[in-house]
Amino acid sequence: MANDGPAPGYTRWALRIEYDGTGTVGWQRQNNGVSVQERLEDAASRLVADAPVMTATAGRTDAGVHAAAMVVQLDLPETAARDARQIRDGLSFHLKPHRIAVLDAAAARPGWHARFSAVSRSYRYTILNRPTRPVLDLDHVWHVRHELDAEAMHAAARFLIGRHDFSSFRASSCQASGPVRTLDRLDVSRSGVYIHIDATARSFLHHQVRNLAGSLQMVGCGRWPVERMKSVLEARDRRKAGPTAPPEGLCLVGVGYPEDPFS
């Protein structure tokens, strides 16, 4: 992490981007499909006469997961002088017709890194809780037919707040060095036919929010009593927890830094 500044001859920009993860392999470049990163780097390269560019993100999202406000760093050649508005609008233009666009752009402060400087990530997981399948919300919600008790889900979420070993909610593919995380927020609320699960932490394990949503749903539908969440957490065993909720209900809604990169 020592040499995380821009390469010589490059300047770093902070970007806040919105994307629809439907049909992508997620944020990160992969061989098996189109990633948000590849599309963003292609657009940025066109902005600077096809010069090479580099990006890094505050957090990777999986295939089908969305972002309303992901923060990304973009290192551009210094020779391609641009102002923040040109970067924002030029990138959004070159990103057409893909469902990715730049909401904000700003010159990064010295030493700022999209990932290593971030102190919090916030996600919203949305369940559409009604008998009928999603139409206007297609690809943006998890459809759960049986009625869920949001208050019970919220009560169960109380056991998960704070610093814990989250092995029960960690994907086997997780590459993090350890299973301990501090969950600062996990609120469950109902708004009409929608159930919102709002989660904030400094960082999350792979699939953690989706695994939490899957277990909260077990409480919501009455198959688990509220207190079972405590024993599931303490088991530190992925097999004791509920299923992984599908990706389309998940949206990254914010990344926190000690200083707002865009103010």
Add this chain to the structure above:
Amino acid sequence: MANDGPAPGYTRWALRIEYDGTGTVGWQRQNNGVSVQERLEDAASRLVADAPVMTATAGRTDAGVHAAAMVVQLDLPETAARDARQIRDGLSFHLKPHRIAVLDAAAARPGWHARFSAVSRSYRYTILNRPTRPVLDLDHVWHVRHELDAEAMHAAARFLIGRHDFSSFRASSCQASGPVRTLDRLDVSRSGVYIHIDATARSFLHHQVRNLAGSLQMVGCGRWPVERMKSVLEARDRRKAGPTAPPEGLCLVGVGYPEDPFS
């Protein structure tokens, strides 16, 4: 309107349906593309062994306009006995993969007609008001880049409430017998980057909500003073009003009846 009951041998069902108007020609059957009506009647016909079925709606929507809660009547052969849940789920099944589904179904009360019994229609028009084009809301908002003053728009809307000659906001294609309507609600509010225009009336002229939205936007961006809305209304001249706002921002959100058909 005298013989608006179901045909002999048919029973009438009330349906509440949700649909995404993107890529359709709107509610009504037409020769130039696929309509919501055609898809619903095709699905209903499959539900009753390909017998003929008939539908009518509380209101027609244009190409690209959405509905969160449209009310439709469906006349099915009496021989095809079904209960309300079977109708709801069976229709939604046969409507796949189209972006149309049935939220509620109920046997209609005697004399009930989806259109003629309705006493109010409610629409929401949504503007995404930010520099960057829509991504997560693509095809469901009108994108307006310049900042809008929602309070000024709401103040201008006060001139439009009540019974008026709405010729200034009436499409030339409007087939209504007269231009007088009573607007019961026209509220403009901001929620973050969204501007919501909520309109309710017993009935609307063709394009009336979109034409109202287009003129309110002229106030919101500062090109018109608030008071100009009064003179535009009084001119009874479509050419004096603002542009027709695009269809994708419009959604029918409710239809009112003296008795709730679904309770």
